[in-house]
Amino acid sequence: MVLTGPLEPTRARVAKTFPVGPDWIYEPKWDGFRCLLFRQGSHVHLQSRSLKDLTRGFPEIVSAAQQIHPNSFVLDGELAIPSSNGFSFDLLVNRLRLRTNSERFRHELAETPAIYIVFDMLAGRESLLEQPFCKRRAALQRFFRTTKPPSPPIYLSASTSDLKTVEGWITHIGQELDGIVAKRADAPYRPGEDRAAVKIKNYRTIDCVIGGFRDRSIGSTHDELLLGLYDGAGRLHYVGSVDITTTAKIVVGKLSPRKTTPFAGRQPGDFSNWNTEPSGPWRPVSPQKVVEVRYDHFSDGRFRHTCTLVRFRPDKTPEGCVLEEQAGPPVFKALLAGRQK
Numbered sequence: 001m002v003l004t005g006p007l008e009p010t011r012a013r014v015a016k017t018f019p020v021g022p023d024w025i026y027e028p029k030w031d032g033f034r035c036l037l038f039r040q041g042s043h044v045h046l047q048s049r050s051l052k053d054l055t056r057g058f059p060e061i062v063s064a065a066q067q068i069h070p071n072s073f074v075l076d077g078e079l080a081i082p083s084s085n086g087f088s089f090d091l092l093v094n095r096l097r098l099r100t101n102s103e104r105f106r107h108e109l110a111e112t113p114a115i116y117i118v119f120d121m122l123a124g125r126e127s128l129l130e131q132p133f134c135k136r137r138a139a140l141q142r143f144f145r146t147t148k149p150p151s152p153p154i155y156l157s158a159s160t161s162d163l164k165t166v167e168g169w170i171t172h173i174g175q176e177l178d179g180i181v182a183k184r185a186d187a188p189y190r191p192g193e194d195r196a197a198v199k200i201k202n203y204r205t206i207d208c209v210i211g212g213f214r215d216r217s218i219g220s221t222h223d224e225l226l227l228g229l230y231d232g233a234g235r236l237h238y239v240g241s242v243d244i245t246t247t248a249k250i251v252v253g254k255l256s257p258r259k260t261t262p263f264a265g266r267q268p269g270d271f272s273n274w275n276t277e278p279s280g281p282w283r284p285v286s287p288q289k290v291v292e293v294r295y296d297h298f299s300d301g302r303f304r305h306t307c308t309l310v311r312f313r314p315d316k317t318p319e320g321c322v323l324e325e326q327a328g329p330p331v332f333k334a335l336l337a338g339r340q341k
Contacts, residue, residue: 003074003123005038006051010076010190012181012197018163019182019198025133026166027159028335029179029199030117031087031299032080037116039065039073046079054079057096060109060153061116068149075140076120076189077157081112082332083300088112090300117336118144119157122189133196134185141337156337161185169335170202177335178297201296205310209287209318211236211262213244213255220280223249226268227307228287229323235264237323240303242293252312256286266301290316 018026034049044062046054055062058079081091091112098105121140122128128136137159143149144156160166166180179201187196208227214220224243228236244252261267261284268282290313297304301323 002072002125003038003127003129005036005045005047007036007047007074007122008051008192009034009036009049010197011192011194012183012199013194015182015198015200018166018180018200020163022161023185024182025137025159025161025185026163027119027157027181027183028169028172028177029181030078030080030157030332031089031178031297031304032078032117033092035077035079035116036122037061037065037075037077037118039068039071039075041071042066054096056100057098058114058116059100060113064116064149064152064154068147068154070124070147072123072125073121073143074123075116075118076122077116077118079114079116080332081114083112086299087332088300089304113153115153115155115332117155117157117332119159120189129189129191132186132188133183136189144337155333158335158337172332172335203294203296205292205294207290207292207313207316207321208239209236209321210252210255210285210289210291211238211287212268212282212284214241214268214280214282218281218283220282225252225291225309226263226282227291227293227303228263229321230319231264231323234319236262236287237301238263238266238268239298239301239323240295240307241268242291242307242309244309248309248312252289252291256288258284258286260284262287287318289314290318290321 035054036047038045044065046058046061048054079092080087083091095108121136121143124139128139169177169180179199181197181199184196208229210225211228212226215223222243224241226241227239229239230236292310292313293307294310295303295307
């Protein structure tokens with residue numbers, strides 16, 4: 001094999017604006033697991049961004065890759081699992097926690113199969129790492145055109161130099177997309193480096209109900225508000241937390257304590273496959289006050305990453321903070337190469 005792992009994927013640095021010019025090519029930034037796929041003969045190996053082995057967790061991708069001819073190549077892409085409201089990061093993480101010989105694993109494999117969205121080709125008959133991205137992309141398109149990989153579950157990601165097309169992709173951020181990636185057309189593939197690609201996230205704001213809090217006075221690691229959104233049946237669902245400063249506490253004012261939780265279902269501090277929220281005691285409050293927070297991604301019924309407090313909203317009623325604002329049908333196929341609408 002001309003290129004073997006482990007191989008650290010190239011990275012994209014965060015930027016606030018799109019680089020513009022003929023030297024840049026734009027791609028959707030998919031919301032899943034970064035994954036390099038190595039194929040040599042009947043052997044297929046899936047490697048994560050952190051160089052971990054993902055192969056056993058995604059046999060449907062392995063099987064599909066084994067059907068592709070020629071039988072030697074290395075691809076760079078994203079593993080994802082479509083759900084009713086976009087891509088589910090929970091299902092991805094949970095797949096790796098299950099025993100592969102368990103009934104639960106077989107059930108999830110059948111009910112929620114993964115897909116692999118490819119956006120770069122690192123090797124075919126020879127290594128392509130030194131080739132500029134525009135040539136690697138051309139090789140990848142030929143690969144899909146001539147070898148006809150099974151689709152589903154293996155797809156070719158969209159790519160464009162047209163900013164108007166990128167504007168259309170932005171409407172899908174928060175469901176299947178985690179942002180937009182811009183890559184230099186003349187850049188070789190440099191494992192681990194981030195000088196030739198940037199990622200741009202589409203930050204948005206939403207009003208949330210305060211349903212609880214943590215602070216140092218009750219033994220938590222820092223001060224934060226616990227946030228909720230209502231569903232159509234009037235149940236308040238916990239969606240995440242936001243840090244609050246002493247000054248912001250004064251603006252928000254006194255919260256009305258209550259003995260029981262206002263949240264239905266999942267509670268603050270409950271186990272989550274990918275929760276990075278600090279643990280610690282929390283106190284429920286009456287859901288009477290609303291704050292506006294800034295976020296970059298919402299999936300599986302909660303904020304994926306840390307939110308930022310924007311302002312207190314005394315003008316907004318709690319009932320107006322609804323979960324349905326974040327829901328939407330999965331439309332990822334419209335963002336794949338040759339499928340843009």
